Amino acid sequence: MxxxxxxxxxxxxxxxxxxxxxxxxxxxxxxxxxxxxxxxxxxxxxxxxxxxxxxxxxxxxxxxxATNLLTYATASATTGWTASSATVTDLDLDALGVFPGVKIASNGAVWNRLNHTATPNVTSGVSYHLQAFFKFGTSGKLRPTLVNVSGATETRVDVAVSGNTNALSAAGALSNVTIAAIGSGGVYQLDATFVPNFTGALNIGFGPASAVSGQDVVLLGAQFETGTSGTSFINSAGASTARAxxxxxxxxxxxxxxxxxxxxxxxxxxxxxxxxxxxxxxxxxxxxxxxxxxxxxxxxxxxxxxxxxxxxxxxxxxxxxxxxxxxxxxxxxxxxxxxxxxxxxxxxxxxxxxxxxxxxxxxxxxxxxxxxxxxxxxxxxxxxxxx
The missing domain is CATH 2.60.120.200 (Jelly Rolls)
Structure with missing residues (x-):
């Protein structure tokens, strides 16, 4: 052309x-x-x-x-994200020309993950869109987990190319969960709609959904915004960030x-x-x-x-x-x-x-x-x- x-x-x-x-x-x-x-x-x-x-x-x-309610959109083992009993390692991938990437390895429990440190406030019954960029690792799965901080209830699903399994909706409904390959190098984009059943602080994390020590997934970045559909990536770095x-x-x-x-x-x-x-x-x-x-x-x-x-x-x-x-x-x-x-x-x-x-x-x-x-x-x- x-x-x-x-x-x-x-x-x-x-x-x-x-x-x-x-x-x-x-x-x-x-x-x-x-x-x-x-x-x-x-x-x-x-x-x-x-x-x-x-x-x-x-x-x-x-x-x-739109506004990315996550204060650090780019995943990191040290800044803005906190390991929850997982072994996390910063990488240097330059995936999609933006993301260095973080390897998240299980330490033997299926819930081991990397959490976004800051907890955005959500409102019961309001629709939010969760988006994540990632690469499947040795586990072959990604588990997004959304936790009601005060109520200690969680919503999650295990996502794989073959389909979604092990869904739990105790903190609210997670629907329209899809993944799509983008770019090259095995990068995928996760999209999902979350409607919480509570009002308050929400913890968002991602892990390999594996009880086998050492099995991993690579998280690149994430976005959480109001609405049922996602918009273009907003690279927050220290505060929730708006795009005009x-x-x-x-x-x-x-x-x-x-x-x-x-x-x-x-x-x-x-x-x-x-x-x-x-x-x-x-x-x-x-x-x-x-x-x-x-x-x-x-x-x-x-x-x-x-x-x-x-x-x-x-x-x-x-x-x-x-x-x-x-x-x-x-x-x-x-x-x-x-x-x-x-x-x-x-x-x-x-x-x-x-x-x-x-x-x-x-x-x-x-x-x-x-x-x-x-x-x-x-x-x-x-x-x-x-x-």
């Missing part, structure tokens, strides 16, 4: 075709990470576009703000007085609020805007045009689900919405008013509203239409 990045234009060219409009910028006040197509965690400075991977293509990543929301925008410089055409490729991976924006074109106000969003309650995509605070019409698309990639080629005029979504013809008559947009936004509405939990966009081109 012939791939280049034109820094002067802020646009991406693939096989000679421009895939992202010029002038795209990200107003994100915090440095952050994103997982690349090459399978490494890439660090990004504040206020820069972040790139993830969509169907093997580099894609702009947009996420709502991505606000990706660009000025529309084309002549769109007669209408505007949008060509784009989007994937709403994780929903957050009721409306999860794929793109928005507006005239500096929400009163006059064109939107495409995933609606949580209906599980449908909607494309709408507003002018002067009045809805001119909405086209609803049912041919894609949450997590599906959506390819759009849509034209908006005062008369109609036309074009295609995923190759399906789109035609919707409008009420007759159209306000030319001046700003294009990926993954949010003006004011930073309606940001998906996670959105990827590998193509976004905005052009005018003939009068």
């Amino acid at each position: 012939n791939f280049s990045f034109d820094l002067s234009l802020g646009s991406v060219v693939m096989n000679g075709v421009r895939r992202l409009m010029a002038g795209l910028e990200n107003a994100n006040s915090t440095a952050s990470y994103a997982l690349s197509c090459a399978g490494s965690l890439v660090a990004y400075a504040a206020n820069t576009l972040r790139y993830g991977c969509l169907s093997g293509q580099r894609a702009i990543l947009v996420e709502a703000g 929301a991505d606000l990706v925008t660009a000025p529309i410089t084309a002549d769109v007085s007669a209408g505007v055409r949008v060509r784009g490729t989007f994937c709403v991976k994780v929903e957050k609020d009721e409306y999860n924006m794929a793109f928005v074109l507006d005239a500096g106000t929400t009163a006059s805007r064109i939107t495409m969003s995933w609606q949580k309650s209906t599980a449908l995509f909607g494309v709408s045009l507003f002018s002067g605070g009045v809805l001119q019409g909405t086209y609803t698309y049912s041919g894609a689900a949450l997590g599906d990639t959506v390819e759009v080629d849509l034209t908006f005029t005062a008369a109609a919405i036309s074009g295609s979504i995923n190759g399906d013809a789109v035609s919707k008559a409008l009420a007759g008013a159209y306000t030319p947009p001046t700003t294009a936004r990926i993954g949010h509405s003006a004011g930073g509203a309606s940001i998906p939990g996670r959105l990827l966009c590998s193509k976004f081109i905005v052009t005018g239409v003939p009068a």
Whole structure:
């Protein structure tokens, strides 16, 4: 594939075709990470576009703000983590380009583990997402353990490639437990949803789930955040750490007085609020805007045009689900919405008013509203239409 990045234009060219409009910028006040197509965690400075991977293509990543409640995201035998009757050894792996790694070896009890020293407070009935990066060791298993500190009850499960076993839910429900290989070198990502049945301090630990002395697992890092789905890695180092929301925008410089055409490729991976924006074109106000969003309650995509605070019409698309990639080629005029979504013809008559947009936004509405939990966009081109 012939791939280049034109820094002067802020646009991406693939096989000679421009895939992202010029002038795209990200107003994100915090440095952050994103997982690349090459399978490494890439660090990004504040206020820069972040790139993830969509169907093997580099894609702009947009996420709502999130906080890693663990004060030390990178596992360590000496800093921020404490051995619980396990033998722990710092490594020098540079896994995913970030993690040195810690070998956690059993001393003969299945519960031996490495605990995160600080204990975040949780609220009964609230959903939290646990994420961990690890490598299977000689035990072939990883056991995440979540303990109610005051009540001394625990929730755990033994995770292996062959499946999950030995689940216990005394401190709350642990569900949607999955693992996925990422990058190279045998690295896996654990994802799980935890809903505690208590309010108070929570201890989180990881071990090899083995009663055989010397059997081990390698922990790289972990993240614990509110919500049912995880977000990109937040590298806390001494305190719980927040990542600001991505606000990706660009000025529309084309002549769109007669209408505007949008060509784009989007994937709403994780929903957050009721409306999860794929793109928005507006005239500096929400009163006059064109939107495409995933609606949580209906599980449908909607494309709408507003002018002067009045809805001119909405086209609803049912041919894609949450997590599906959506390819759009849509034209908006005062008369109609036309074009295609995923190759399906789109035609919707409008009420007759159209306000030319001046700003294009990926993954949010003006004011930073309606940001998906996670959105990827590998193509976004905005052009005018003939009068």
